[in-house]
Amino acid sequence: MFSKFVVVLLASKLSVGNAVRRDFKSGVSSSFIENAVDHIGALIHQHMADSSSIVEGLAKVRSIVAETPHGDNPSVTQSLKSEVEDLIKIMQTEVDAKIRSAHQSDDGILLSSINELTGKAAALVSAHNQAAVAKNSLVACRTSQTSLSSEVEQHEEKLSDAQKKEDKECKEVVAVDFSWSDNATDFKVDCDISQTGNCKTQVSDLKLRINEMRSTLKASLEKARADHADQVLECQNAKSSADKFKAELETAQRAFKTLKGQCDESEGQFDALLCTFNSHYTDKCEEALSFKKTVVDIDGDAKDRKDEWASSVITQCVLQGVIDQDSNLDLVSQCAGQVDYTKDVGELTRHSDALAILMTGVNFKCTDAETVTFDDQTFTLPLPNDQC
DSSP states (O other): OOOOOHHHHHHHHHHHHHOOOOOOOGOOHHHHHHHHHHHHHHHHHHHHHHHHHHHHHHHHHHHHHOOSSSOOOHHHHHHHHHHHHHHHHIIIIIIIHHHHHHHHHHHHHHHHHHHHHHHHHHHHHHHHHHHHHHHHHHHHHHHHHHHHHHHHHHHHHHHHHHHHHHHHHHHHOOOOOOOOOOGGGGOOOOOOHHHOOOOHHHHHHHHHHHHHHHHHHHHHHHHHHHHHHHHHHHHHHHHHHHHHHHHHHHHHHHHHOOOOOOHHHHHHHHHHHHHHHHHHHHHHHHHHHHHHHHHHHHHHHHHHHHHHHHHHHHHHHHHHHHHHTTOOEEEHHHHHHHHHHHHTOOOOOOOHHHHHHHHHHGGGOOOOOOOOEEEEEESSSSOOTTTO
């Protein structure tokens, strides 16, 4: 807001000038003009001193006023009017246009900055979604890996049991020769024919015993062969079972190794995407701070522009009053009432609503110790440097 003190001071000085003014129809007094120019000079010195054209224009007006402290010289009055009009044009060109241009530039800077923040927030959301998908894939993979690990353990148990059975069934199975020669000459009859007269009875008994022995031995041999065959079969079956479980275990182990490799790769992908997300989080939060700082800086510039705009409007209005020979006691107040920065220049669009949306929900708040959760893991943001 333009300084009320300057307006009041200017009004009071012009009022003193009005006290010695001549009749309005014959022109305003030189004292009024001198006071007006002096205090317009104060405004220019405070807000427009960097414009050499305005300072030079003011100097020309002062020079003309100084040449005619009294009287009403039409030639001088025309020269004064011409210089004042030129000064007003210079102010409109150099001050007013500059203020409007600076306002538009700052509005553009704010729009560009909020668009940059919007883009980085969108990139952050996308990075979060990608990391979430990768984490879900990793969790699903690790779940399958755990299940397959249980299957491997089951196959190991089955193989261990089969190998124990194989050891039990095969450890007593040895090569056996079940051949037998029936050689009757090996059998002898102990008989003295001189004493018994003949040996028919003894021979007959021997034959009977031999036949009985043959039958017994033959039956024992067949049973031994059958038992051995059963043992060999059990051993072979145990070996086959052990080989089968070994093959199944090896298949399960290969599948587990392959799946573990896939899961490890998925974990690496998640870790990379997590770091990418963290990078986007840092970028977005830094951009948010930059935007807020930009708003503060531009607000400061806007305040200065408003003061400068008020000075320019009031100065031009008072100068126009000099041209129009308007010695109204309320001239300065009337001129101050013409200041309407919002209407004539505009208000900056600070994008407060957009900023509020970009700092909540899925866009993250960028607060201290903010956290993010992916499935069963929670991380504090930003992540430590040694993690990414």
